[in-house]
Amino acid sequence: MRPGLAKRNNYQYVSDMQSRLTSRSVFLCFIDCSASRNAAGIVEAINKGLEMCGLKHIPVVAQSYDGASVMSGHVSGVQQRIKETHPYAVYVHCMAHKLNLVLMECCAVNRSVKTFLNVIDKLYSVFAEPSNHHRFIEMQKSLNLKQTEIIQPSETRWAYKWRSVNSVKTHYSAIIGCLREMSDEGDKWSVEASGLYAHMTRMSFITCVIVLEDILRVIHVTHKALQSSSCTLSEAAALTDNLKAHFKSQRQADTWSNMWGSVKQFCRDNNVPVPGDADVECQTPGPLAPKRKRVTKPPTSLDSFLVTTTLGQRETDESGAQMSQSDTAGYQQHLYLPVLDTLINELDRRFTGESIELARACGAVFKCQKKGIEPLVQRYAQLLKIHPLLLGAEMDLVKASAVAPVALEHLRKTVKKESYPNLYKMLQLALTLPIGSATSERSFSAMRRIRNWLRSTMGGTRFSSLAVLHIEDDITAQLSPEGIVDVYAERKKRRLLLN
Template sequence: MDRRTFFKSKTSCFTDLNNNTSNSSLQSGENVEELPTDCTAVGPGSSSQGREDNSGNVTNKRGTPVDLGTKDTGPSQPCLPEYPKTLFSKQNRSFSSEYYKTYKFIEYSKEGDAVFCFPCRLFQCSSSAAYRDPAFVINGVRDWKKILAKLQKHADGAPHRQCTEQWHCFEQTKATGSVATLLSESHKTTVQANREYAETIVDILLNLGKQGLSLRGHDEGETSENRGNFLELCNWYARHDRAFSARLNAPFNLTSPDTQNKFLEIAAHLVKDKIIHSIEENGFFAVLVDEARSFKEEQMAVCVRYTEKLEIKEPFLGFVDCSERVDAIGIYGYIKHFLGACGIYSLPTVGQSYDGAAVMSGHVNEVQQKLRQDHPCAVYIHCMAHKLNLVLVDACKVNRTANTFFHIIESLYAFFSQPGTHHAYQKHQKELGVKAELTALSNTRWACRWKNIAAVKSSMRALLSTLSEFAVLPFRRFVEASGLLSNLKKTAFCVCLVVFYHVLSMIHVAHKALQKKDTTLSQASSVMELTIKSLESMRTSDKWEELWMEIEAFCNSLDIQVNEDEREHTHKRPMKRTVALDSCVVTSSVGQREYQSNTTQSVKEKWAQRLYFPVLDTLLGECQSRFSTQTMEIARSVDAVLKCDPEGAQCLLNEYATALSINPKLAYTKMNLVKMNSQHTSSDFVKEALSTGFNPNFEKLFKLALTLPVGTATCERSFSAMRRVRNWMRSTMCQERLSSLSLLHIESDITAALNIEDIISAYHAKSKRRMLLH
C-alpha cells in the first residue's frame, strides 16, 4: 500500500468515529445551533500504543488519544516536570511547555507523546477538504527536532485559520448564546425596560388621581414653565433616573392625553370590578342616589351598600350625567342603565335611599316606585340626615327671633370675610388668646350650624372689640359695623346664642352619627330616639333655669344688660289679645302675634315663652311626625335581628324571606341558639357566632340587617370630591375622565392596592402598541 492510500483509509476511519462522537454529544443535550453549519465536529476517541513512521508521526489503530481536550474543556495543555525524550540522530529531544505560549491552539497527549491542533481536530471545515496532511488532526506530531517549523507552517495555512475562526465563533456563541437566544434575551430585556418605564408612568398617574390633583396643565409645550402636575413630576423623576429620562425624551413615551385616559379608565375599571365582585359574593345590595350641579351639568352620584365579611361597605361607583332628562322616567332610566352596565341590576336590591325630593320619593309613579316594580323588596328609606335638616329648618324658621338671629350670624361672616376686617379680627383674637374662625352658613346642612354658633360664642369679646373699632369714621363700612355691634349687644342675640348652642349641640352629635358609613338602621333609630328624649328633658322649667343662669353670666361677662328689648315690640296700636290662647304657646305668627306683652311676667319668663319653649315644641313635633313612619318599624326589626330576638325579626322576614330564599324556621332556630349562649347579645357577638358556625339562613338575615341603608351621606361626600376633581380650572373635563378620576380619588384605599402590572397588561391587550410591553 502506498503512502497516499494509507492516509486516505486512516482519515475515513476516524471521520466515521468522530461523527459517532458528534451524534452522542447531540443526544446528551448539546445545542446544535452553537456549531457552525459548515463544520464537522471531531471528538476524542480511545487510544493504544502508537508507532512511529518514517516522518516521525504517531499513528493509532483505534483513534486519537483519550486525554485530549473537548469542546467544553478546551485544549489539553498539561505542564509536566519532564516530558518523554526521543532519540533523534545522536541527541534526545522532547516536547516543551514553552510551545503553549507561542502556539495557543496546540494540545499535548501524554499517552501518545504527540502534539495535536485543537481547532483543526474539532472544527475541521468542509471548505478545507483539500487538507492533505492529517498529522495535527489524527495522528499527532512528535518530531521534536523540526516541531517549531511544522507548527509555524501549520499555523500559516488557510485551513488552520478557518478552523481557528470557527473555534473563536464557537467560544463566543457559548458565552453569549445562539442568534435565536440573543434575540430572545434582547426581547426580554427590552420588554422589561419598557414595563419598568410604564410602571413609573402609571404610578405617577395613580398617585395624582388618588390625591384628586389635576394632571394636565394649561400649556404643556416644551417652552412652558409649568406643563402640569403629571409632566412636571415625570421631568422631576427623569432628573434622578437616566434610563427613565432617555425613554421620556423618546417620540413615544406614554404621556399623551389619550394614553393617560386609557390608563385611568383601566385603573378605574379594576377598582369597580373589585367592588362588583364583593357585591356578587354578598348576593344583594342597596342603592344610594343623589344629584348635584357641576357647572352646566347635573351629575348623579351612584353608590351601593353591602357587606363584606359581615362588615358594612358603602363604596362609590361613578357619576352619571343626567342633564338631558331629570324627571322620574329619565332618572330611573339612568339608574337602570348604569347598574346594568356594572352587571348588578339583576341581583336583588333590598333597599333604596334618596333625599326627600318629590321626583325621587313619590309613591305613585316616581323613581322609588319604578324601581320597586322590578325589585319589589327594595324598600325606600328617606335619608335620615336630610330628615333631621328638615326638622331644624322648620323649627328655626317658624320663630321670628330665631330667624333674625341666623341672619345676624350670616351677616357677621359676610362682614369679617373681607381681608381688612378679618385681619383686625384675628389680631384681637390673638390678644385674647382665642382662635375660632367664622364660616359660611349652609342652606342644606343646618346641623353644621352648631360650629358657627360655637365660633361666635367663644370669640364674642373679640367680635365686639373689632366692631367697636370699625363702628366709627373714617371706616367706610362704619354703618354696617354699628348695626352689627348694636345687634350683638342685645339680649335677644345672647339668649339665642346660648339656647341654640345647647340645642344644636345635641343635633350635631346625632347628625354625625347618621352620616357614618357603618351606621345601621337600628343604630340610627336609637340615635333619634335618644335625641328626642334629650329634647324632652330640656323642655322643663329646671333646665330653663340653668340656661337662664348661664345667659345672665354670659351677658355679665360682656357687660351687656339683660332686658326684654321692649323697643322691638312697641307698636302704634295696642295688640289684641285672644283669651283662648292664654294657656297655649303660639308657634306661628299667622293670625296672631308671636309675642304677647304681659307686664306681670319677668324677663326670664318672657324669653321662655318667646323663644325657648316654641323652638323645643317645634323640634319635638317635627321629629315625632317625620321619624314615626314605616322606616322606624323596619329599624326596630333590624335591631331585633342584630340582638337575636326572633319575635322582633318578623317584619324583615315577611318582607324579604321569599326574595332572598330565607327559611324563617331555620333562621329562628339559629337565633335562639345564639341567644342561649349569651344573655347580652350584641352585633359583635353575633358576628363571632356566625364565623364559628355557618348557617346560610341566619347569615342572610344578618347581612340584610346590615345592608339596609340609612341615608345618602356617601353621595354627599362624593360631591365634595367631585368639586375637588372638577374645579373651575378643569371645567372642560369629559364625563369618562371625571368618573374615572373621582372613583380613584374616593376609593383611594382600593386604588392604593392595585397591581400596576395588571394595568399595563390590560393596556397592552387592548391593541398593538408601538412600545413592546409583552
C-alpha cells in the first residue's frame, strides 16, 4: 500500500469528558483503493472504512478534502457522491490548501518574483553539492553566523517558502562571499556562481528578499494555525479575515516607506552599493552587468482603455521606461502593490461560499448571538432535531449568566446536555465541522514509518491496526500491557505438552 494507493479515514467528533465539550479528530484506518482511483472507487473505499468501524449509520455533517477535481467536483466528484447518501454533508475545501493556492498565485504575480524564487531554487542545487556545502559552512563560521542550510522552495511543503527566503536573508553575506570565491575563472562552478552573484546583487532581488520575507512570515503563522488539530471552523474564518485586514493595512504609503528603508539598510549591512547614496547604483561590475533592453510601449490603440493585465513587457514606469535601481516608486508600483493586491483578491475569491458562511455562523454560536446562526439552523435543524425557538431561549439564558462576553470556556462549564439540549447540540456541531484535511494527511508520515522496507509484506489489516496504535499514541499510552497479556492468554492454551 503506497502513498496514492491508500485512502485514510479520519473521524472528527465532540466528546463530553467530565461535562466539558472537547473536539477531537481520530484516525480510523487505511483502505486500499488501488483497484479504482476514480470518484466512484474512492467513495466505495470511504463507505467500506465507515462500515468496518461501525460508523455507517452515524449522520455525516461535513466532509473535507483538497481541491483535486476527483474529490471536489460538484457534478460527479467524491463530495457530490457522498451527498447522495449523506445530503447534509457540506463540503469544506481544506483551508490550508486554499491558503497555499493563494500563495502560489502571489509567487507568480510578475517576473521579478518568479526570477527571485528561481534563483533561490538554483542556490539550493549549487550548495547541495558537498564541496560547495562545506565552503558555505566554513564561510558562516568565519562570519560568526549560526550554521544553517539553504532550504529548497516547495509547492507542497507550505512552511518551506518562508524558511527558504528567511535562510537567504539571514545568511546573505555568507552566500555572497561563497559565490564571489566560486566566480574565479577555472572553478567548476564559476559559470553558475557568476550568474547567481549577478542576480543577488541587483536591487530587484534584494527588494524581493525584504518584501517576500515579511509577507511569507505572516502567511507562515496563519498556515501553522490552520493545520492545528484544535482549530475550529470559526477560528479559521477569523484567521483568514485577520490576514486580509493585515494585507490591506500594508498598502499604506508609510508602510512602503519603512519597507524601502529596510531594503536600503540591508544593502548597507551587506556592503552592497545603495541606490541613491552618493549617486552610486547597485550594479554588477564588468561583463556581468545586464544589457540595456529595448523599451516596449503599449499599442496606441489602447490609449483610451484601462489596461488591467500585462502586455508581455517587463516592469516599466508610467512613461514606458525601464525601472532604474533607485526607483522606489517603480518598485512599489510594479512589485510591492501587485503582490499585496494578488493576495487580497485571491483571499476574497477563494475564502467565500457556503463553508465560510457556516464558519461565521459557528462564531455566532460561540458568542450566543442569535442573529448570526441562521445558516447552521437552516441546514442542520432537521437532522439534529433542534428547535429554533428553544435554541434562542437557551442562548439568552447562557448569555445572561456570563459576566463578560461569552467565551468558549464559559460554555464548556455552563452548557450541559440535560439543561440546554438544543444549544448543546449546536455547540457539538460547531466544534465538529472540519477546517481541512491537514490532520488526516499527517497519517501518511506515520505510514512511511510503519510500512518500511523491513515490513514490506505486512497485510493491510495488521498495518491499519498498527497505524491506529501509532497515530493515536495518547490513547495507546493509557493501555495496560499486563491487561493485554491477560486477554491474550485467556483466549486459548498455546503451551504444547512434550513427552
